[in-house]
Amino acid sequence: MSAADSGLDRLLDRSIVPGYSALGYRLRKREWSNDDPRPDALAGRRALVTGAGGGLGEATALGLARLGATVHLLVRSEARAAAAVDRIRTTLAEDGRTAELIVEECDVSDLAAVRGFTDSFGGRLRAMDSGLDVLIHNAGVLPATRTESVDGHELTVATHVLGPILMTERLLPALSASTVGARVVLVASGGMYTQGLPTRDPEYTKGEYSGSVAYARSKRMQVELTPLLAERWSDDAVSVYAMHPGWADTPGVADSLPLFRTLTRPILRSAEAGADTAVWLAATEPAPPSGTFWHDRNVRPTSYRSATRPKPGKVDTLWQWVQDAINVE
Numbered sequence: 001m002s003a004a005d006s007g008l009d010r011l012l013d014r015s016i017v018p019g020y021s022a023l024g025y026r027l028r029k030r031e032w033s034n035d036d037p038r039p040d041a042l043a044g045r046r047a048l049v050t051g052a053g054g055g056l057g058e059a060t061a062l063g064l065a066r067l068g069a070t071v072h073l074l075v076r077s078e079a080r081a082a083a084a085v086d087r088i089r090t091t092l093a094e095d096g097r098t099a100e101l102i103v104e105e106c107d108v109s110d111l112a113a114v115r116g117f118t119d120s121f122g123g124r125l126r127a128m129d130s131g132l133d134v135l136i137h138n139a140g141v142l143p144a145t146r147t148e149s150v151d152g153h154e155l156t157v158a159t160h161v162l163g164p165i166l167m168t169e170r171l172l173p174a175l176s177a178s179t180v181g182a183r184v185v186l187v188a189s190g191g192m193y194t195q196g197l198p199t200r201d202p203e204y205t206k207g208e209y210s211g212s213v214a215y216a217r218s219k220r221m222q223v224e225l226t227p228l229l230a231e232r233w234s235d236d237a238v239s240v241y242a243m244h245p246g247w248a249d250t251p252g253v254a255d256s257l258p259l260f261r262t263l264t265r266p267i268l269r270s271a272e273a274g275a276d277t278a279v280w281l282a283a284t285e286p287a288p289p290s291g292t293f294w295h296d297r298n299v300r301p302t303s304y305r306s307a308t309r310p311k312p313g314k315v316d317t318l319w320q321w322v323q324d325a326i327n328v329e
């Protein structure tokens, strides 16, 4: 029986607390014995992971490197990146492995910085005659108060939606140069189940600001735009997925959700368990259907309540707003 057919898996998904926790991961993992990507599944492939200086991004970079990929770790702070690179190298060395790890700097919420980075990164890849096989949009924020990016966009939308889509659009030549069909992963959150698509006020200018609500709305945007992006990028042979990692113990959770962490710490997953599905989506064969939403190696519903399901036309309305904001046609 595959994990997809398992009643236990579905029960865990609907019961949230056990499903998102370390227990859910442990129980599902028992069903994956034949489902791990083969060792060296990513040998000869190139991956870029955003927000890779710690937490899930670092664990994702480790997971991809362990499968043989050359990994570019995109960070805002070189110091954090150096420490992450050291930890990844040490872990790989314990298994007698090495990997090519390259640090990249960019603030993904800053659209000019994204344009600058993609020009330079894309140029370097062209000079090496290399494509980009895997792009994991992991960088994330949960601000306590309403904050704007340098471009004046609400920060969660800028970081989770505008920056990642602009970066992918501008890296399409590199992604389409992949010889195996590139895969893009948007790291969303189960928190998005609590919110609908905020098409009337995507920048959260109305009502009392809540960082958790802003965060969940921006993650809802990622998930709802994924099928549209799959269609848009299919001509470039680029597949795109959204996934949510469950609840993992990371610096971000400690900083942004200290009470949540205190209450749930005994059941939080490791960062590696949270990153598992992003790594799996990048490496499993054959490539899963593009445009789908995943958790713990299984496709998941995008809504459990009709109130959070977008009405017809709303995703297109949001997409029009995104296109205007990042200036792509």
Ligand SMILES: NC(=O)c1ccc[n+]([C@@H]2O[C@H](COP(=O)([O-])OP(=O)(O)OC[C@H]3O[C@@H](n4cnc5c(N)ncnc54)[C@H](OP(=O)(O)O)[C@@H]3O)[C@@H](O)[C@H]2O)c1
Binding pocket: 050, 051, 052, 053, 054, 055, 056, 057, 074, 075, 076, 077, 080, 106, 107, 108, 109, 110, 137, 138, 139, 140, 141, 159, 187, 188, 189, 190, 244, 245, 246, 247, 248, 249, 250, 251, 252, 253, 274
């Ligand atoms: N941990 C969980 O339980 C959980 C649950 C659901 C979803 N997620 C999602 O998983 C992803 C990783 O979360 P995490 O828990 O590992 O959080 P984390 O420990 O805070 O890591 C987030 C990373 O994103 C980077 N980042 C933030 N804004 C950035 C920007 N503008 N440009 C470039 N990098 C930026 C941070 O870099 P700095 O060091 O420079 O701040 C940090 O390295 C996020 O998208 C988060 O929403 C996590």
